[in-house]
Amino acid sequence: MTLIDFLTGFFLMNAMPHLLVGLFEIRFLSAFGYKPMANLGYALLNVVVALLLFHVQHSIQALSTHGILLGALAMLFIYLVTGRYFYNRFHLKA
Template sequence: MNFIDFIIGALLVNAMPHLVFGLTKAHFLGLFGYSPKGNIAYAILQLIACCLIFYFNYGFDALLNNGIFMGGLTVLCLYFIFGKLLVGFYGKQKPE
């Protein structure tokens, strides 16, 4: 592992809380301020930067063969797709 791998992992992992805080409309400081849309945009920016750095450093074949990276990327992408639905569904349920 080298420093570039650390940066790739940090960008990928840091995108998730910004996405979650953006979808739940919580005020959390990101690159674009405290707004929910700013946090979602920051999560997208981090995801793109992470994938580009990985691609230019290792290539596309290495991306598909790295199970840890693909697992993290899959979880983040699924939350991009289903996150708003899940927040809406679980946000409407009454506590027992």
């Protein structure tokens, strides 16, 4: 494992909490501020940085052979597509 591999995972996993708080409209600090759209933008930036680092180290074609990274990207995509629905469906209104 190299430093670039570590940073790829670091940035990819840092995207998850920012994606969730952005989707759920929770006040949470990101590099772009406290607003939900700022967190969504920061999550996107983290994913892009992770993919760029992965491309520098391995090439983007090698993504299909790295199951852990591919699984993490799949989970991010699933949360992005379904997160708001499940939040609205199961969130208890006060």
